[in-house]
Amino acid sequence: MIVKNQSNSFAIIGSFLVLxxxxxxxxxxxxxxxxxxxxxxxxxxxxxxxxxxxxxxxGFSSFGLFLIPLFIYTLLLLISxxxxxxxxxxxxxxxxxxxxxxxxxxxxxxxxxxxxxxxLLVIYGSLxxxxxxxxxxxxxxxxxxxxxxYSDYYHYYNGTRSPVPVGETAYFLIGFSLEQVSIEYFSFFxxxxxxSVAALFFINPKEDKKTFTLYSIFAFIGILPLITMPTKMTIxxxxxxIIVLAIVIxxxxxxxxxxxxxxxxxxxxxxxxxVILIFFANAQTNIxxxxxxxxxxxxxxxxxRLFNTNRFVSKYFEIISDFFKNINxxxxxxxxxxxxxxxxxxxGSFSSDSILIDNxxxxxxxxxxIFIVFVVFGCISLFKFVKNEKIPQFHKVILLGFVATFFxxxxxxxxxxxxxxxxxxxxxxxxxxxxxxxxxxxxxxxITKQEEETQFVAQNDEKEEGVLEL
Numbered sequence: 001m002i003v004k005n006q007s008n009s010f011a012i013i014g015s016f017l018v019l020x021x022x023x024x025x026x027x028x029x030x031x032x033x034x035x036x037x038x039x040x041x042x043x044x045x046x047x048x049x050x051x052x053x054x055x056x057x058x059g060f061s062s063f064g065l066f067l068i069p070l071f072i073y074t075l076l077l078l079i080s081x082x083x084x085x086x087x088x089x090x091x092x093x094x095x096x097x098x099x100x101x102x103x104x105x106x107x108x109x110x111x112x113x114x115x116x117x118x119x120l121l122v123i124y125g126s127l128x129x130x131x132x133x134x135x136x137x138x139x140x141x142x143x144x145x146x147x148x149x150y151s152d153y154y155h156y157y158n159g160t161r162s163p164v165p166v167g168e169t170a171y172f173l174i175g176f177s178l179e180q181v182s183i184e185y186f187s188f189f190x191x192x193x194x195x196s197v198a199a200l201f202f203i204n205p206k207e208d209k210k211t212f213t214l215y216s217i218f219a220f221i222g223i224l225p226l227i228t229m230p231t232k233m234t235i236x237x238x239x240x241x242i243i244v245l246a247i248v249i250x251x252x253x254x255x256x257x258x259x260x261x262x263x264x265x266x267x268x269x270x271x272x273x274x275v276i277l278i279f280f281a282n283a284q285t286n287i288x289x290x291x292x293x294x295x296x297x298x299x300x301x302x303x304x305r306l307f308n309t310n311r312f313v314s315k316y317f318e319i320i321s322d323f324f325k326n327i328n329x330x331x332x333x334x335x336x337x338x339x340x341x342x343x344x345x346x347x348g349s350f351s352s353d354s355i356l357i358d359n360x361x362x363x364x365x366x367x368x369x370i371f372i373v374f375v376v377f378g379c380i381s382l383f384k385f386v387k388n389e390k391i392p393q394f395h396k397v398i399l400l401g402f403v404a405t406f407f408x409x410x411x412x413x414x415x416x417x418x419x420x421x422x423x424x425x426x427x428x429x430x431x432x433x434x435x436x437x438x439x440x441x442x443x444x445x446x447i448t449k450q451e452e453e454t455q456f457v458a459q460n461d462e463k464e465e466g467v468l469e470l
Contacts, residue, residue: 011050015113017043018104019122022439025101026126028189028432031174036435037093040100047107063106063445066381067099069374070438074098076367077429085425094429101435105442116443117211120199120398123436124218127193130173134186135225137178138171144228147183162420169420170229184353185418186225187234191241191409192433193222195401201249202394237413244408245401252386252397282307283320312412315352319361351416355407355428358416362427375407378441385444399440406437 021039029035074095077083083091108114142150151167162169170186171178197219205212226238250257281290282297297303307313352358359368382403386396416427428434 010046011111014046015111022122023126025432025435026123027130031430033097033430034093037097044100044103051107066377069370073370076363082362101438102442105439106445124196128218128221134172147229147231180420181418182415184413185415190222190225195405198397198401248401316357355410381444
């Protein structure tokens with residue numbers, strides 16, 4: 001993508017409004033995909049009008065490899081049975097919102113009026129306000145470590161016991177009201193906020209005391225609820241988060257670490273893919289070809305625990321079980337059921353708490369494959385961004401840390417039915433953090449191989465490094 005930057009009113013207004021858009025996403029304003037779509041589309045057009053783009057450039061072609069599967073994925077979401085859980089307008093704005101955020105990220109990178117350092121402060125600042133308000137109200141209602149002391153206590157309303165213990169609930173600001181939600185949903189946002197701690201390894205407090213202080217405050221606000229509201233699940237996710245963030249910091253800080261981790265990472269992914277295939281086959285009880293495999297697994301205590309009875313897979317089975325039964329390439333309506341591309345969605349189905357497994361329910365087999373494809377393209381671009389020596393390390397670690405934490409956490413513990421007293425879905429593709437991930441993916445595609453553009457990127461990044469510009 002060959003881009004020639006030009007300063008005009010569209011670029012100035014668009015760059016300013018991008019900060020507002022990221023603030024909305026960071027604050028998760030009602031998780032309104034309609035708001036994200038409307039604002040994202042308008043701002044994308046403004047930024048485009050302020051940027052000259054040569055659509056024949058190699059950079060734009062690589063960005064297209066990301067956008068095309070993303071758009072196809074959103075169309076499959078639009079026509080799937082799961083879409084019946086939302087209004088027609090909400091479904092229509094899903095592709096608009098996700099594609100717009102990606103395009104905004106890609107285009108705004110070339111605007112000299114736009115400073116990534118400021119944008120990151122806006123993202124973490126709005127996220128910090130959200131977590132702080134929610135944590136404050138939760139502590140007003142309960143007390144620190146209530147998840148331990150009240151682990152077997154229940155609320156009673158009109159003689160009816162609450163569906164879960166007090167120790168598994170928290171208050172969280174959704175829209176303009178504080179709702180009782182699961183601890184896992186609250187902790188998801190707190191954990192994303194704690195990724196700001198990675199910036200402290202790359203900011204010199206003597207040279208930029210203000211930025212160092214702000215990121216220290218963000219990290220403290222995120223860590224506080226994770227420490228004072230622990231559960232077995234959140235502790236497990238905290239351990240995973242520490243490992244992920246340590247790897248991210250090492251990748252950015254040590255040049256040779258990425259080369260070493262690449263081989264280790266491929267090995268881990270290969271083993272994970274093998275385990276997933278075994279689990280998938282084990283869940284197909286209607287296919288007798290796998291009877292021997294299922295009997296072998298169930299007869300072994302360790303394998304039975306791994307593939308059948310642990311707290312994760314027991315939820316996965318509801319969605320994956322008998323997945324290939326009655327495969328249809330077009331819609332087939334049954335009683336309370338819709339099937340599409342090997343995908344069956346029953347009204348009232350519960351989330352598996354994994355965006356990967358839930359994708360089979362939300363977009364079908366084809367949609368899940370395409371989801372993986374566009375995420376892979378985004379990650380490839382992100383790693384190219386990290387390898388570029390012209391980019392400040394501070395920017396690299398924040399983008400890589402935020403994206404890696406989002407997927408690591410949400411693949412294992414994203415609760416899209418977080419409400420305690422009523423059932424309502426907040427799928428990950430409606431959430432503000434995922435919009436930010438789309439923006440970050442798009443932003444990385446602005447690194448091109450053209451010498452002229454590389455010099456332009458270097459000049460901008462040198463101005464931004466270690467400087468807080470508001």
